[in-house]
Amino acid sequence: MTRLMLILSGIVLALGAGALVIGPANAPYWDSLSALFVDDGTPLTLVMREIRLPRAILALAIGASLGMAGAAMQGYLRNPLADPGLIGVSSSAALGAVLAIQTGLAAAFAFGLPLAALAGAVLGVLLVLALAGPRGASITLILAGIVVSALAGALTSLVLNLSPNPFAASEIVFWMMGSLADRSMDHVWLALPLIGLGLVLLATLARGLEALTLGEDAAQALGVNLTRLRLTLVVGTAAVVGASTAVAGTIGFVGLVVPHLLRPFVGARPGALLWASALGGAAMLLAADILVRVVLPTKDLKLGVVTALVGAPLFLHLIYKTRRQMA
Amino acid sequence: MSRFDLLGCAVAGCLATVSPAVGQVAAGADGSVVTPRRVVSMNLCTDQLAMMLADEGQLHSVSYLSQQGRGSAMVEQARKYVPNRALAEEIYLMDPDLVIAGSFSARVTLDMLRRLDVPVVVFEPAGGLDDIPDRITRMGEVLHQQDKAARMVADFNAALAELAALAPPEGARPSAALYSANGWSSGSATLPGQIVTAAGFDLVADEFGMAWGGFLPLELLAMSNPDAVITGQPHPASSRAEEILDHPVVTHLKAGRMQGIVSEQDWTCGTPFVLDAIERLSTARLDATEAAQ
Numbered sequence: 246m247t248r249l250m251l252i253l254s255g256i257v258l259a260l261g262a263g264a265l266v267i268g269p270a271n272a273p274y275w276d277s278l279s280a281l282f283v284d285d286g287t288p289l290t291l292v293m294r295e296i297r298l299p300r301a302i303l304a305l306a307i308g309a310s311l312g313m314a315g316a317a318m319q320g321y322l323r324n325p326l327a328d329p330g331l332i333g334v335s336s337s338a339a340l341g342a343v344l345a346i347q348t349g350l351a352a353a354f355a356f357g358l359p360l361a362a363l364a365g366a367v368l369g370v371l372l373v374l375a376l377a378g379p380r381g382a383s384i385t386l387i388l389a390g391i392v393v394s395a396l397a398g399a400l401t402s403l404v405l406n407l408s409p410n411p412f413a414a415s416e417i418v419f420w421m422m423g424s425l426a427d428r429s430m431d432h433v434w435l436a437l438p439l440i441g442l443g444l445v446l447l448a449t450l451a452r453g454l455e456a457l458t459l460g461e462d463a464a465q466a467l468g469v470n471l472t473r474l475r476l477t478l479v480v481g482t483a484a485v486v487g488a489s490t491a492v493a494g495t496i497g498f499v500g501l502v503v504p505h506l507l508r509p510f511v512g513a514r515p516g517a518l519l520w521a522s523a524l525g526g527a528a529m530l531l532a533a534d535i536l537v538r539v540v541l542p543t544k545d546l547k548l549g550v551v552t553a554l555v556g557a558p559l560f561l562h563l564i565y566k567t568r569r570q571m572a
Numbered sequence: 573m574s575r576f577d578l579l580g581c582a583v584a585g586c587l588a589t590v591s592p593a594v595g596q597v598a599a600g601a602d603g604s605v606v607t608p609r610r611v612v613s614m615n616l617c618t619d620q621l622a623m624m625l626a627d628e629g630q631l632h633s634v635s636y637l638s639q640q641g642r643g644s645a646m647v648e649q650a651r652k653y654v655p656n657r658a659l660a661e662e663i664y665l666m667d668p669d670l671v672i673a674g675s676f677s678a679r680v681t682l683d684m685l686r687r688l689d690v691p692v693v694v695f696e697p698a699g700g701l702d703d704i705p706d707r708i709t710r711m712g713e714v715l716h717q718q719d720k721a722a723r724m725v726a727d728f729n730a731a732l733a734e735l736a737a738l739a740p741p742e743g744a745r746p747s748a749a750l751y752s753a754n755g756w757s758s759g760s761a762t763l764p765g766q767i768v769t770a771a772g773f774d775l776v777a778d779e780f781g782m783a784w785g786g787f788l789p790l791e792l793l794a795m796s797n798p799d800a801v802i803t804g805q806p807h808p809a810s811s812r813a814e815e816i817l818d819h820p821v822v823t824h825l826k827a828g829r830m831q832g833i834v835s836e837q838d839w840t841c842g843t844p845f846v847l848d849a850i851e852r853l854s855t856a857r858l859d860a861t862e863a864a865q
Contacts, residue, residue, distance in 0.1 A: 416812050
């Protein structure tokens with residue numbers, strides 16, 4: 246248990262350091278790190294503090310958010326296919342963010358952008374939970390997700406196409422695939438408070454989710470308040486996914502892949518899976534963000550492309566397994 | 573003409589670029605070429621050249637873009653003409669005896685107009701300062717205002733030479749980066765790039781071997797630490813593409829250096845307005861050098 250935590254933390258630290266020293270500016274690793282801590286008056290300090298540091302922090306925080314949100318939803322619905330990206334929560338958050346940007350709400354007050362994305366995410370989660378029912382059978386869950394994703398995606402495209410800005414329409418790709426290119430400390434300060442709040446809320450679910458593995462009646466008998474559990478889940482997921490999407494767009498499959506890979510290592514206990522998935526998600530997104538910089542440094546390859554290439558085959562495998570169980 | 577020449581012609585689209593309107597401007601009874609009397613221009617850049625060279629009443633309509641503050645350097649003048657949105661139907665109904673289009677105008681629209689027997693002339697956009705006298709001369713020929721055009725070319729060349737004399741020698745030139753949406757940086761093989769080099773700057777994009785322009789990652793912009801960062805005016809409503817221009821790194825690079833330099837209307841088209849842009853840039857450079865001494 247603690248060994249897994251140490252290994253995962255080690256991987257996250259190594260990847261975090263990698264994210265800080267790898268980039269198109271191609272400075273020696275040691276110089277880069279020292280420029281981060283000591284302002285030596287060279288442009289390298291600017292690069293480290295204003296470009297690479299915010300990018301690494303966001304990759305870490307957003308990866309942790311998506312991983313933990315995936316683990317929490319899967320624990321609550323007792324269904325390994327639940328992932329905020331797949332079931333439309335991220336798309337609804339993106340719609341909220343795009344509306345805030347295009348209506349000027351994001352410019353009008355500081356937290357307009359992440360709060361609008363949060364509102365979108367809350368609507369998305371509630372809609373999916375209502376459509377899928379309390380137990381969240383696989384088929385209804387996926388169908389509900391498809392409906393919510395398609396609708397939110399179409400509305401996002403519509404809003405961007407209606408924008409008077411000639412570049413807005415080409416940003417549909419960003420909102421659908423996600424990217425951390427050219428983010429700044431401003432984005433970190435926008436996203437971090439809500440992500441922090443959401444992660445704390447999700448972490449409190451650990452005991453409730455463990456009890457829920459025994460069934461709803463048994464969980465209630467153990468003193469778990471299911472209404473409160475559900476409310477915490479909705480608000481926590483919406484907060485982390487909303488804030489993440491507001492600054493980085495929709496990044497799919499992290500919440501699906503990471504809990505699935507780590508589940509065997511925590512003895513399939515949903516409570517322990519929460520923090521393990523947070524660390525694993527951070528590692529996955531840091532790795533993906535390093536990869537897009539190494540493969541195509543000037544082209545802004547979208548993060549969602551990398552996560553989907555890893556995640557989609559796994560998703561197929563999961564569906565195959567689910568089908569066998571249902572048969 | 574061999575088959576290969578014809579093929580090359582088709583590939584290069586030279587039918588559109590050979591001398592203007594040959595066989596398209598109707599010949600008069602005595603064989604002299606009739607001056608077009610009702611001209612419609614459907615491209616922002618041809619609009620401006622046409623407005624500068626046309627006689628009173630010769631030009632009937634210009635594109636609606638020319639009447640909008642963003643991009644157009646001649647909003648006031650353009651308001652005197654009927655605006656068009658470059659649609660074949662609308663232009664045909666204006667009954668023009670000559671249509672002037674840019675090579676980015678929709679091909680189907682131009683084909684439709686040609687099928688309806690409307691003479692169409694296509695102008696390539698100016699790829700650099702050298703193209704500007706050529707475009708002026710050609711517009712003069714098309715509108716039968718050769719004398720006016722010749723005077724404009726002479727004035728343009730003289731003014732350009734005067735500005736070139738102000739530029740510092742090799743090695744003493746400050747560096748400048750043109751930076752626009754999505755981190756696109758233009759180099760010296762483009763019109764905006766040549767405006768900057770003519771004003772006495774070296775271009776950052778050229779340092780990275782991008783004379784035609786390319787995406788310059790924010791990190792590389794910061795590392796090259798240019799003396800001036802030249803950004804454009806953002807479009808209305810925000811977009812992520814233009815958000816990069818407000819990134820703390822760009823703000824930091826702009827602060828404390830040559831201020832108030834933006835690329836705007838005068839930079840868009842290959843017209844004599846680029847002289848104003850070069851002059852403003854030169855002045856900013858000279859002010860900064862004086863302040864430094």
